[in-house]
Amino acid sequence: MPEKPTEPTPPFDVHVIHQLVRLMKRYDLMAIDLVEGPTKIRLRRRNETPAPAPAVPGLYAAPPPPVAAPARIDSIPTAPPVSDDAVIKSPMVGTYYASSSPDAPPFVTVGATIRPDSTVCVIEAMKVFTDIPAGLSGKITEVLVKNGQSVEFGQPMFRVQPA
Numbered sequence: 001m002p003e004k005p006t007e008p009t010p011p012f013d014v015h016v017i018h019q020l021v022r023l024m025k026r027y028d029l030m031a032i033d034l035v036e037g038p039t040k041i042r043l044r045r046r047n048e049t050p051a052p053a054p055a056v057p058g059l060y061a062a063p064p065p066p067v068a069a070p071a072r073i074d075s076i077p078t079a080p081p082v083s084d085d086a087v088i089k090s091p092m093v094g095t096y097y098a099s100s101s102p103d104a105p106p107f108v109t110v111g112a113t114i115r116p117d118s119t120v121c122v123i124e125a126m127k128v129f130t131d132i133p134a135g136l137s138g139k140i141t142e143v144l145v146k147n148g149q150s151v152e153f154g155q156p157m158f159r160v161q162p163a
Helices: 014-026
Strands: 031-036 039-044 086-089 094-097 119-125 128-133 138-143 156-162
Touching: 014 031, 014 039, 014 128, 119 156
Parallel strands: none
Antiparallel strands: 031 039, 086 156, 094 119, 119 128, 138 156
């Protein structure tokens, strides 16, 4: 008689991921890639160049993404005029929240003055809420995402007039 298939269990518990995020902050790690079967988890901090993740027995780093072929020079569209504003980009994939709770005021609004350690928003990924620091000083000139919107890694979220 053939064996009855068992239901797959998630290989990564939310508590484990939360602990990994804490360890990344504590040891100033920039990136961790976890792969177990078909499940892949990529944790990244900030917009800095990621450092290679240390090897952990039983967990393997995902291969780097393939490099796209360069575009032909005559097919590159003209760029819009460049502004003097800097951009705060999303350091991770997740859901953008402007405040810490629905009834709390937003962390920043247009015209707000920020410092590098100022929290500008929270991004939720897999039930883990991460405070996102500005990383630069200046004044918010534009908020580019809406509360509850999904954001991608590297997606611009704020325009900032540098101080």
